Amino acid sequence: MILSPVNTSFRSPAADRALFRALAFSAGAVAAILALILLYLTLASASLLFVDAGLWQLRWQPSAGAYGLVAMLVGSVAVSLLALLIAVPPGLVLAVWGRFFAPPWVGGLYRGAMGLLASIPSVVYGFWGLVVLVPLLNRWAPPGASLLAAALVLALMILPILVLQADLALDEARRRHLAAAMALGASVSGTVRRVLLPTAAPQLVPAVLLQLGRALGETMAVLMVAGNVVQLPDAITAPIRTLTANIALEMAYASGEHQTALFASGWLLFVLVTLIMLGARAVARRAGEGRVDAH
Amino acid sequence: MLLRGICDGLKRAPRLAGAIAMAALILSGCSRDAGDRLVITGSSTIAPLVTVIAQAFESAHPGVKIDVQAGGSSRGIADVRQGLAELGMVSRALKPEEGDLAAATIAQDGIAMIVHRDNPVGALTGGQIVAIYTGKVRNWQEVGGPDAPITVVNKAEGRSTLELFLSHFKLDTPAIRADVVIGDNQQGIKTVAGNPQAIGYVSVGTAEFEARRGTPIRLLPLDGVEASTAHVARGDFPLSRPLNLVHRGEPGRVAREFLAFAASPEVHDLVTGQYFVPLAGR
Numbered sequence A: 001m002i003l004s005p006v007n008t009s010f011r012s013p014a015a016d017r018a019l020f021r022a023l024a025f026s027a028g029a030v031a032a033i034l035a036l037i038l039l040y041l042t043l044a045s046a047s048l049l050f051v052d053a054g055l056w057q058l059r060w061q062p063s064a065g066a067y068g069l070v071a072m073l074v075g076s077v078a079v080s081l082l083a084l085l086i087a088v089p090p091g092l093v094l095a096v097w098g099r100f101f102a103p104p105w106v107g108g109l110y111r112g113a114m115g116l117l118a119s120i121p122s123v124v125y126g127f128w129g130l131v132v133l134v135p136l137l138n139r140w141a142p143p144g145a146s147l148l149a150a151a152l153v154l155a156l157m158i159l160p161i162l163v164l165q166a167d168l169a170l171d172e173a174r175r176r177h178l179a180a181a182m183a184l185g186a187s188v189s190g191t192v193r194r195v196l197l198p199t200a201a202p203q204l205v206p207a208v209l210l211q212l213g214r215a216l217g218e219t220m221a222v223l224m225v226a227g228n229v230v231q232l233p234d235a236i237t238a239p240i241r242t243l244t245a246n247i248a249l250e251m252a253y254a255s256g257e258h259q260t261a262l263f264a265s266g267w268l269l270f271v272l273v274t275l276i277m278l279g280a281r282a283v284a285r286r287a288g289e290g291r292v293d294a295h
Numbered sequence B: 001m002l003l004r005g006i007c008d009g010l011k012r013a014p015r016l017a018g019a020i021a022m023a024a025l026i027l028s029g030c031s032r033d034a035g036d037r038l039v040i041t042g043s044s045t046i047a048p049l050v051t052v053i054a055q056a057f058e059s060a061h062p063g064v065k066i067d068v069q070a071g072g073s074s075r076g077i078a079d080v081r082q083g084l085a086e087l088g089m090v091s092r093a094l095k096p097e098e099g100d101l102a103a104a105t106i107a108q109d110g111i112a113m114i115v116h117r118d119n120p121v122g123a124l125t126g127g128q129i130v131a132i133y134t135g136k137v138r139n140w141q142e143v144g145g146p147d148a149p150i151t152v153v154n155k156a157e158g159r160s161t162l163e164l165f166l167s168h169f170k171l172d173t174p175a176i177r178a179d180v181v182i183g184d185n186q187q188g189i190k191t192v193a194g195n196p197q198a199i200g201y202v203s204v205g206t207a208e209f210e211a212r213r214g215t216p217i218r219l220l221p222l223d224g225v226e227a228s229t230a231h232v233a234r235g236d237f238p239l240s241r242p243l244n245l246v247h248r249g250e251p252g253r254v255a256r257e258f259l260a261f262a263a264s265p266e267v268h269d270l271v272t273g274q275y276f277v278p279l280a281g282r
Helices: A013-049 A070-101 A104-118 A122-140 A147-183 A188-217 A220-225 A243-253 A257-294 B002-012 B017-036 B047-060 B073-082 B126-133 B160-169 B185-193 B204-212 B229-234 B253-262 B265-273
Strands: B037-042 B065-070 B087-090 B101-116 B151-155 B180-182 B198-203 B217-220 B240-248
Touching (some): A070 A104, A070 A257, A122 A220, B037 B047, B037 B073, B047 B253, B047 B265, B101 B253, B151 B185, B180 B185, B185 B217, B198 B204
Parallel strands (some): B037 B065, B151 B180
Antiparallel strands (some): B101 B198, B101 B217
């Protein structure tokens, strides 16, 4: 099933060329728009970004002219990493179970349910977190709205897509290697652990990184459950504020330097997510080269 | 402003016949706009209310176009002074140095301190509220409640409710020790309703509406005055403020009609629909 120009070309070369131009133009336009967004964010936040060292401090008090983003950067990264830590192990286990150990019809139903969960808007997860999860956590460790609450909601949000992506990767590995492993007399669990997971790993890593980017960019769900206090969390149950929540909370009311600082939050987020996406692509490309060698 | 600039430009240099025709077209538009177009800018608290009032006004007066832009009370005042807007929305009483402007109050806004319905604390003094919000009192026991930590719910920077709260209690943002920072009123109500140890503040109209609907929150009286829209309307609830439309000099015909409309009983439903309090005795 290798797609090559030979078997995918249209009959008419003219149509082929036109499609190529249209696609190249669209891709170029998207790239240009992205570059313009970065340029705009950089220009809009330049006066604080490069001239002043004010962004790299802990204090965020716009009314007092202090625009430190460090606490929120830490908050964003901490909540996303914790969400991955919570979501990835069960995600992999669920994918393996659904593909190799569940009866086929249960596995199919299960994947369908995951697809449904993945399509629920994030704000619904946030609302559920606000009215169910936070009061629950509050009984154990007040105030409930915390780093942990946000990470749990995020984990729940990214889990379905993680399971589906892991499932795809595992399925491909299964089609390629399962018959051979079985023929050698290996057990299913041994094959999964020793053959299929290692084969699928290069595809799993970019999937996880993509979800990390999604977690970093999530706004409303986090805003509703994280507590939004600007501070370095001293415990997992302490409230935090993320960069995205900061923008959403204050943008409507900000002006002047305050607004510039919020644009800088956006710039920081953009750069962070871009770096992660580049990382994901690099890993995926290396995985792709590995596959060519294997053939 | 921009449109007027284009109009002037086209008036001065109509080089081509097409441009002349176009200029004539736009100019006719401009002249009509000048009479029947009303620009209102200012407080983002009032903007949603004025937007719905403007829609009602526009449907009652065909041909009139009202442009409502939010940007804060200070922008409302600055725009009216510079003539960029005919009316400015200002969510506070005018200061003495703003004597060049005239204000017409269209509604009252008040904020209520709210706690969970199961919280036995019946009332808090201003001093106790300040102590709680500055972190000096961290347990309900110290103010006559059960032995439980207090969850302080505060509003995000820039919100008008925060401003009113801070100015009433003479507090400063850095002094506040919050456990949860919220954006809008609904988030505040959900947070307090889900947390028996929480204390927060939201707009009186929203709080009253939610409490009546059965949401487990309770409005705390302040300085012996019950927190209710009735008291806010009468103007004797301490944590309240007028929502004003300000203008400079004699307002134009459309602006005058709009001011009269916005203060009439016809808009009461619109005012309560935005959880504000209509003026009493009108």
